[in-house]
Amino acid sequence: MPGLSMRRCSGQARVLTMALLLAVPGVFGVRHAHAGLFDDEEARRQIRDISTKTNERLDTFAKGQIELANQIQALREENSRLRGQVETLIYELDAARKRQQDFYVDLDGRLRKLEPQAAPSTEAKPADEGKPPLDTPPRKAASDPAAETREYEVALNLFRANKLKEAAAAFEAFARAHPDSNLTPSAQYWLGNVHYSMRDCKKAIDAHRVVASKWPTHAKAPDALLNLATCQQELADAKGAKMTLETLVAKYPDSAAATTARQRLKK
Template sequence: MPATAIAGWLGRERVQTIVLLLLALGSAPVQAGLFDDDEARRQLKDLSIKTNDRLDTVSKGQIELANQIQTLRDENARLRGQVETLTYELESARKRQQDFYVDLDGRLRKLEPQMATSAEAKPAEESKPPVEAPRKAAASDPAAEAREYEAALNLFRANKLKEAAAAFDAFARAHPDSALTPSAYYWLGNAHYALRDCKKAIDAHRVVVAKWPANPKAPDALLNVATCQQELADAKGAKGTLEALVAKYPDSTAATTARQRLKK
């Protein structure tokens, strides 16, 4: 082979080798770029999945928190209603207690002249049999009855409920015709109710309504009967008692409370 041909052949081989090297060097960045794009897509996909998971967790937490807030609002509204009811009943009880003491004070003031007259006439009565005089005094002494009644009421106020119930019961049995006997039965019922004996409470309050329907405590006694019936799960009986209260004592404070309960 001539020297010129050999030189030409070597030149072509060198050119082809250079071209192949350039092609190889050019394809490497392309492959690296493709690899980088796939990795980026994978990372974006993973990030999207994690973000969605976090959003789902946050959303569930917000829903649960909203439910808890609504539950607390409902409970707060229920408790507010109970507080309002108890406040009203407490104010009514205070007013009834105040009325009682005003009435008792008036009775004692009326008795003062009689007690003075009795003291002046005492020497003339000394000639009577010693046994008979104390009996008449004990049986017809309103001041003594008032003190006995007040003692029972003090036991109730001191939260000595069993003792108060026994004292009111004893008073009612010993003084069936006393002007304070209706109140004694009324507080006897309240004492039994405080002792969680609703059946005895109903019996005592019904005595007030049956024997002294015109007594100021009769409407409250009926209301207390209805309260006890509700606690005994006698909804029908409680409704009937409340309706009877509204019909019989429409202008009483107890009737106002009864109307409110009937609306519920």
């Protein structure tokens, strides 16, 4: 019976082999299924991470855009507020300049009333003395203080009315027509102020320099030097302005203009 036993063992071996062969593909299939499931889950996780990071970046960008827009709006409002303040300051400065102008014009009129006026001589002269000698040059026509005052007042009123071009022409005409009048230094001084009001500092400097050099003892000479220094400063001539202020302090130490000049020199 040994042959029968061997055949049975051989049959059982074949059955076991077949069972193993049938079982192996199943095992491999399960492994592949698990591997596929793992790959899909990892991909979904990475996609979620990318989506989360992208959303966070978009949120940060959106917040930055909103903050930038708010800052721009705030700057616009600040700019508008500052523009309003500048316009207000310009208006107040113009008003203050006009008040100061009116004050000085009024003061000029009051001071002129206190100045002695030249009066024509009324003494009688012999008939032969009324005619100049033949070798004597002709005398200048006698000035009319009243007429000069009226011309001067016309120019001053034009300046007071802020008719600057007309005032400049009137003061220039007065200075040419009455070079020896006691009102000519004041006319020249106001001519400088008119040019300054028209923002022509070069002509203002020329006019004030004439006052300071031609009539150094006149009451307006210190103020002319102070105005001259102001114009030099506005033209960025700091050295020239300093020299003018120092000259003013040296020549007119007790004047009100010198007090202002000392304050400016300290700055």
